[in-house]
Each structure stands twice: as structure tokens, then as C-alpha cells.
Amino acid sequence: xxxxxxxxxxxxxxxxxxxxxxxxxxxxxxxxxxxxxxxxxxxxxxxxxxxxxxxxxxxxxxxxxxxxxxxxxxxxxxxxxxxxxxxxxxxxxxxxxxxxxxxxxxxxxxxxxxxxxxxxxxxxxxxxxxxxxxxxxxxxxxxxxxxxxxxxxxxxxxxxxxxxxxxxxxxxxxxxxxxxxxxxxxxxxxxxxxxxxxxxxxxxxxxxxxxxxxxxxxxxxxxxxxxxxxxxxxxxxxxxxxxxxxxxxxxxxxxxxxxx
Amino acid sequence: xxxxxxxxxxxxxxxxxxxxxxxxxxxxxxxxxxxxxxxxxxxxxxxxxxxxxxxxxxxxxxxxxxxxxxxxxxxxxxxxxxxxxxxxxxxxxxxxxxxxxxxxxxxxxxxxxxxxxxxxxxxxxxxxxxxxxxxxxxxxxxxxxxxxxxxxxxxxxxxxxxxxxxxxxxxxxxxxxxxxxxxxxxxxxxxxxxxxxxxxxxxxxxxxxxxxxxxxxxxxxxxxxxxxxxxxxxxxxxxxxxxxxxxxxxxxxxxxxxxxxxxxxxxxxxxxxxxxxxxxxxxxxxxxxxxxxxxxxxxxxxxxxxxxxxxxxxxxxxxxxxxxxxxxxxxxxxxxxxxxxxxxxxxxxxxxxxxxxxxxxxxxxxxxxxxxxxxxxxxxxxxxxxxxxxxxxxxxxxxxxxxxxxxxxxxxxxxxxxxxxxxxxxxxxxxxxxxxxxxxxxxxxxxxxxxxxxx
Numbered sequence: 001x002x003x004x005x006x007x008x009x010x011x012x013x014x015x016x017x018x019x020x021x022x023x024x025x026x027x028x029x030x031x032x033x034x035x036x037x038x039x040x041x042x043x044x045x046x047x048x049x050x051x052x053x054x055x056x057x058x059x060x061x062x063x064x065x066x067x068x069x070x071x072x073x074x075x076x077x078x079x080x081x082x083x084x085x086x087x088x089x090x091x092x093x094x095x096x097x098x099x100x101x102x103x104x105x106x107x108x109x110x111x112x113x114x115x116x117x118x119x120x121x122x123x124x125x126x127x128x129x130x131x132x133x134x135x136x137x138x139x140x141x142x143x144x145x146x147x148x149x150x151x152x153x154x155x156x157x158x159x160x161x162x163x164x165x166x167x168x169x170x171x172x173x174x175x176x177x178x179x180x181x182x183x184x185x186x187x188x189x190x191x192x193x194x195x196x197x198x199x200x201x202x203x204x205x206x207x208x209x210x211x212x213x214x215x216x217x218x219x220x221x222x223x224x225x226x227x228x229x230x231x232x233x234x235x236x237x238x239x240x241x242x243x244x245x246x247x248x249x250x251x252x253x254x255x256x257x258x259x260x
Numbered sequence: 261x262x263x264x265x266x267x268x269x270x271x272x273x274x275x276x277x278x279x280x281x282x283x284x285x286x287x288x289x290x291x292x293x294x295x296x297x298x299x300x301x302x303x304x305x306x307x308x309x310x311x312x313x314x315x316x317x318x319x320x321x322x323x324x325x326x327x328x329x330x331x332x333x334x335x336x337x338x339x340x341x342x343x344x345x346x347x348x349x350x351x352x353x354x355x356x357x358x359x360x361x362x363x364x365x366x367x368x369x370x371x372x373x374x375x376x377x378x379x380x381x382x383x384x385x386x387x388x389x390x391x392x393x394x395x396x397x398x399x400x401x402x403x404x405x406x407x408x409x410x411x412x413x414x415x416x417x418x419x420x421x422x423x424x425x426x427x428x429x430x431x432x433x434x435x436x437x438x439x440x441x442x443x444x445x446x447x448x449x450x451x452x453x454x455x456x457x458x459x460x461x462x463x464x465x466x467x468x469x470x471x472x473x474x475x476x477x478x479x480x481x482x483x484x485x486x487x488x489x490x491x492x493x494x495x496x497x498x499x500x501x502x503x504x505x506x507x508x509x510x511x512x513x514x515x516x517x518x519x520x521x522x523x524x525x526x527x528x529x530x531x532x533x534x535x536x537x538x539x540x541x542x543x544x545x546x547x548x549x550x551x552x553x554x555x556x557x558x559x560x561x562x563x564x565x566x567x568x569x570x571x572x573x574x575x576x577x578x579x580x581x582x583x584x585x586x587x588x589x590x591x592x593x594x595x596x597x598x599x600x601x602x603x604x605x606x607x608x609x610x611x612x613x614x615x616x617x618x619x620x621x622x623x624x625x626x627x628x629x630x631x632x633x634x635x636x637x638x639x640x641x642x643x644x645x646x647x648x649x650x651x652x653x654x655x656x657x658x659x660x661x662x663x664x665x666x667x668x669x670x671x672x673x674x675x676x677x678x679x680x681x682x683x684x685x686x687x688x689x690x691x692x693x694x695x696x697x698x699x700x701x702x703x704x705x706x707x708x709x710x711x712x713x714x715x
Binding site for chain 2: 048049050051071072073075076077081082087088091093098101105106109
């Protein structure tokens, strides 16, 4: 579904990603881990098309199309979704208005039926139940005055409404208490199926107790320095990231299996 | 000091003033005749304001001064009827509590007072003068003006107003239905454009409550001058909610003064929405001369093309324990210009004042321009005051957030603009006004958002 080849990206002239290679197939869950400043969030933002990041080399193929040639909104309509680490507040626009507009843009793109406010209300009610969000959140301005946990749940609600093929969750677990983490993780699990893929960008292993990754990739200084199965995450939890720096991690442990 | 050319420009007003004085003869009480005389003298001395005056630095009223307007002093004929044209301008909530003015003149046959409870005095200001009791009240208030800083426009209104409204809400009465003052302007292309001078005095006695809607509209191409004054006296413990909606044609000129005097523990909340007119100027003056008064003075101006809009507000804390909040927002497109000048005075001794003032502007075009000047002058030492102004474009992170959800950049921009206006509009307590303004904002944005944003 997604193939990243030798991806280099910079922000303000500083190279953050220095040659990322990653292949994600349908049905897979990938975790991207790594210390602060390793480039994990940059990778997520580059996939979503954030204008502050400049891709200087490499390519990203999504469903056979060149993702990097598409504008952010085209990517979203094609089925790429990024849950923001810091969801943005949009004063004066209600959550329901925003979600219906986004939903109908995608429906129009797919030649599918657009929904009027009443029809959409039913759909929204069903999706909101997934992340245990009350109806009152739908009439409030997007993310305005939401707690950290509510904002993250709202991201997963958007994911549920837009039903993307590829979801990139950027540090969705950060700042969540244990109940919110459970709700968010269960939401992601319920939405996942054999036709979709998920990339979890996370610093901690905690989220992976709830969402089991098929593959774990460790990023350090803009490169993937180690890859393995879900047990690699546990090892990182135990040992921290320091042993992976400066390329020492390569082949440092027998217990991890390289992903394919 | 009077510029010589002003003499010529004011001739039609001088003629009108002479005619009006003759026509009124002895119908009007002597005190009003003399107030009109002195007001007109002041107008002749000062003329219309010019850009050398600090308060008019950014607003050039030469187009008004140079136009030969025909002052409307008596009710003039119109085809407007209850059914034709009028219905769409009246807010549902005020269907039975509406006062309709055509070219500044109160038209009883188009108005409806059934929804206004007994005890409320409401009617043409000229007729109210026939009652001794009301005359006393009117005199007491009118003779307080003009303030020293009032412009030639407001004294010209006092000299010439031929109709207007006197509204008195008796002590303790809570009027549920919003009272809608609807001003319709009708200047026809090719004819001498009319100048209209509506005058409103609202007296809310102690512990009374009411909602006032003041709206101005006109056919798309109408050319005329509105020069209005609305004075409010909000008694001790009284609560007044005041909405002013100005959506006149882009050929119209709109100059208006709103002056409010607040009693002890009085509450005055107002929201002004300004979409229309070629040139509009709104002076707001709120005086808190008694302890414990509260006001919120909010507004939104949204202009495009070559429109010019100017808001000057003065919020005067003269006694302790008063609160004022002000949020004014502006959206400018095309080559439009906006001026916001907000003065907050905290006088000597006005301790425990709580004053907040914010003016935020969104520029949608490189050619639009805003001049904003929030001013805070504090002469007391135990106060909580903040003020600020911002001028900016749409936020890139917000745009990216919307785009990352599949919304195209054009729609995303419009949605954020709509949201920017929404912060003011959503505070309006009357649903049909909110609906109208929502639609008007979307209409201004020229997009197919309409259906998309209704919920």
C-alpha cells in the first residue's frame, strides 16, 4: 500500500530525515519509535504534506500513485489520514459542520453519495460511540476548550468518519491518562481491518500494550536504525534508546527479527 | 475655524433647517427649538469633520460633504407595504414588536406593537412631546447633548430630525419580545439622494429589561445618507441587550452615534454588525457614571470592494466597580478599509475597574487595510485592564489541519473566515439574526459552503 524509498526531508534548511525506507502492506500495523528529535513526527507530517517540510530526495508511493505530488487535501481524499500530535483549535466552526464538510468532500471525490445534515447526524452518532464522545461535542467548535484527551479522541473520531486506508497516528498516546488511552486504542483497533494499514508514531511502548504492532521500526537521527517485531518495543522499554545511538544497535540483539 | 467651501456644501441643510423651523412653528416646545437652533449653529460653525481632526484622521467624509443630499423632514411616499418587500427584513421573534422607519420616518401602518406589553411607552418622538410627562423625560435626556467631542453629524441630526422614537420601559418590567427598530432607506438612482436623520431615545427605568434590535437595510443600489442617533439611558439595575445590524447598499452612507448612560448595577450589552454602506462610521459612547455597572461592547465589520468602515468607541469608567468587555472583529477583503479606535477611560477614583478590550482583524486581500488603535487611559491605581489589537492573515496551521482532512484550500480559507466571524455571531441571542448573519457571511465568501455549514 505504502512504499517509502530513500526519503530525505528538511525544515528551514536542516535535514531531519536522512534516507528513510519503509514498506507497509494492507492489514499491517507498524510502530515507528525513537528518541525525541529522531524525526518520527517529521515523517508523519511529510506523509500528510505539511507545508513547512521540504522533501529533498526520495519518493513515496501510495496505492501506486506518487504521494509527494499530491496536495494535503488530495492525499486525504485518496485515503491518507494523520492524527495530529497537537490537534488544532478552529474557533467558530462546529465539529459537526467540519466533519460533514470533510466527509462530503471525500464522498464527492469517490463519486459516492453526500449526506445532508440529518443523515450525517446518524452517521456521526454511530462513529462517536466508538470513541465514547457525547453529542455535546458535535455542536462545540472544533477542539476549542477540549481537554488533551478529548482532542485525541476527536482525532480518532475524524479517522472513523473519514475511513482512511492509511492512518498515521502521531504521538496519539502523549498526554493521555490511562482511560483515554484505552478508549483511543480500542477505537483504532475497531477501525482496523485487513484492507487498511496503520502507522503508530510513538515515543513510549505504552500504546503498544493496547494496539499490537506487526512491525517496529526504530528511528534515530533521521534513519531507521533497527527493525523488528512487537518484542522490540518491549526491549526498548527496558533498555531505553541510548544503546541504539551511533548505529550501535544494528544487530545488537538476537531477539528482534528484521521486518520484511 | 471654517473652511470657506463648507458654506456652499451646507446650503441644502441650511434651507432645510429654515423650512423645518417654519413648518414646526409652535408645535415644538421652546427648549427644543432652542436646542435645534444652537445645534444648527454648531454645525454651521464646525461643518462636517475633516481628516485633520484626530478622530477623523482615517475617514474622509468629503463624499458626504460634496453630495447634494435632500434632507427628508416629513414622511415621503413609498410603495413599501406590509407584504411587499418588508417581511424579509423583520426578524421572526419581533414580528409583533416592530417599529418600521422609511427614510428615517416612523411608519405606523407598517409597524406592529401587539407584542409590546402595556406600560411601555412607545411612539414617535414628536408625538411623545405632546405629553407633559414624556416631554419632561425627553428634555432631561436631549439637553445633556451634544457632548463636547460630538461631531458636526450629531448636531446636524439634533437640528433636523423630523421623526424618531421614544421608548420608555417602566420600572421593573421585563419585556420579553425583542423590540425591533427597522430603518429602511430608499434613495433612487438618478434622483437627488435623500439624507435621513433618525433619532431614538430609549429610557429603561430601574430594574427593567429589554432587548432592542436596530437594523438598517436598503435595496441593492440605493444611494442616501443615514445620520442616526440612538441614545439609551439604562437605569439602576436595568438590563438592556442591544443589537445593531447595518446591511445597507454599497452606495449608501451611514453615520451613526450610539450613546449609553448606565445607572448603578445596570447592564448594557451590545453587538454591532456592520456589512454595508460605501462609507460607514459608528461612534459608540458608553458612560458608567454609577457604581457596579457592566457592559459588553462587541462588534463585527466585514467589508469588501472599496467599502470603508470606521468604529470609534469610548467606554468611560467614571465610578468604581464597573466592568467593560469589548471584542471587535473585522474581516476585510478587496480594497476595503477599516478603522477601529477604542478608548477606554478609567477615571480617577474608579477603583476595581475591570476592562478588557480586543480588536482582531483578518485581512483576506493584500490591498485591504486596517488602522486600529486601542487606547487605555487609566487614572486609578487598583484596576484590572487589558487591551490589544491584532491584524493578520489566516493561520497556516489551521489551514493545514482542515486541508489534511480533505478540504480543499479555498473551502478551508472560507471555513476559517466563517469561524472568525462566528465568534461574534454566535453570541447573539436571537436565532433568526444569527441565521441571517451566517447566511450573509457565507454569501460574502462567494462559496457553495451554504448547505455544507448548516447543521
